[in-house]
Amino acid sequence: MPLAQMGLREIRGLARQRMPRQAWEHFMGAAESRATFRRNQMALGQILFRQRIFHDVTDPDTSIQLFGRELRTPALIAPIGSFSLIGEAAERQVADGAGRGKTMIFVSHAAKSTVREWAEATSAPIVFMAYLNRGKEDTSRCVRQAESLGYAAVGATMDTVQPVKIGDHVPLSTKDGRPRKGHPACARDIEWLKGEVSLPVVVKGIMGAEDARIAVEAGADALVVSNHGGRILDFNRAAIEALPEVIEAVGKRVPVLLDSGVRSGADIIKAIALGAKAVLVGRPIGWGVGAAGAEGVERVVDILTAEMKRVLVLTGVSGISQVSESILIRNGYHWRQP
Ligand SMILES: Cc1cc2nc3c(=O)[nH]c(=O)nc-3n(C[C@H](O)[C@H](O)[C@H](O)COP(=O)(O)O)c2cc1C
16 A cells, blocks of 8 residues: 555554564553553543534644744654664654654654754754753753754653653663663753753653643743653553643643644644643654655654544634634533533
């Protein structure tokens, strides 16, 4: 089947065939019993839409603005440190695919490419996501370089207070082969990062109102509600379950993004309806690059965006900025009903 006709399921199947087995298992892995991983998708699956047909919406607008950049779609690329397990060219291909897809790419401090190499490989706006366990000196050098190269924002992934687990094992770092260590999350580190650059600072790994408030009070300009795709705490809430209280706590002050378990345009519209500004997509981007390189990444972004348009037409919403909770039903009840 040609790539242009493939859905996400076919792309996933092709990636499974084409990716080295070790890479597939690393990508699909989640902590311990996988309860959080499963819950991410189950919780999204329980939210329903209210169909509307009597309206004149035919070509809804999926574009958004984030960190001053115009994006074609709110389906953004999540930071993944281990694309290189898929192949030597995978990071470059993801960067290229992000540009073709006219989306935004978040790049990980744990990746092999340097801050400059990412910038050279993509026409998409980039957000550099630090891991503070790499030390202040290295982080400072990276974020300052990101600023001088025109990145849209920088930030820190702060949920690796304990290292990522795949099943019962803590994998070695794919960057330098060393054992991974956790790093305490500290509000002062956000203040420090704010002092390093004048770019917006994003904090990723927020799963509740208390942490959201701490991050914003320390100066975070945007948050990512995320349980790291179920790779950190087993029996965590789904990210989509944590989103409403984070929006209530800080949604008027900063843009709130979400990731973990997003597998369709419908999932993205659900997150936006609950207050997210945009959504990051992790493993499906890995499938795209594993199946078909940069074109595969572009295709994944296209599929998600086409699915979003379909949902918007069928719920009678003319664009992403018009999406609200009123289009949702949860467990058969309107979202706001008790
Ligand atoms: C293989 C893999 C590597 C990851 N590496 C990083 C990383 O280096 N930095 C980071 O902030 N998040 C990392 N994440 C988490 C993603 O950014 C994102 O939060 C998660 O994949 C979203 O869930 P999803 O895969 O269900 O879309 C990684 C996830 C996977 C699957």
